[in-house]
Amino acid sequence: MRCPYCDSTRTRVIDTTQSASGVRRRRECKGCQKRFSTMERAILTTPLLVKKDGRREEFNRDKLISGLRTACARRPVSADDLERLVDRVESQIRQMGKSEVPSRVVGDLTIEELEALDPVSYVRYAIVYLGLEDLEAVRAEIDRLLDEGSAG
Structure with missing residues (x-):
């Protein structure tokens, strides 16, 4: 070393x-x-991600963590929390047993995990990932979260 x-x-x-x-x-x-x-950590092969435009690229753990760090800034989410979240996402895509996975699948898994971890960070991430382009769309997503929270 x-x-x-x-x-x-x-x-x-x-x-x-x-x-x-x-x-x-x-x-x-x-x-x-x-x-x-x-x-x-063990180096395990992960499937290639197929982007919207058809390009293929390797799963980039650091890129995902960087985006999550931005969404979780000034929130009670530790670096270990983010590492574990990305570990779970990576494990799920590996368990699919496919050589290629649409990038949308990774985004969907990530957003599910983040919603369970911290709802405020989830909203921040969702604004970009889901393309919530106006306040009404953001409000609808927050209302959905509040409805789920009161039902659970």
Whole structure:
């Protein structure tokens, strides 16, 4: 493992912990004495995503997390919450057993998970994902959430 500060390969592991996302290792560089963390997780193949225009691209976990972070800004949603949400989405698309999945499927799974996690973040995400272009559309979505909340 190379040190991100000085590029030395002389590092040692000082601590290892298991998390939902993989194995986290705390490391120390013998060259500059700085400490840093690394994350290990199994690399599993995920289906290609088929975009609306027919293009195909690989599932990009970081891109999804980035979009979710924006929707969850200043909300009581932790980075671990987002990691677990994306883990569940990724697992569901992998379980489909297909080599290609419409990107819409990933969006639908993501929005379902986000609605259960934090309704305000869900509305923020839905405005972009569902293309809610005016206040009436946003209000209708909020009313739907409120109706579901009072019925449950």
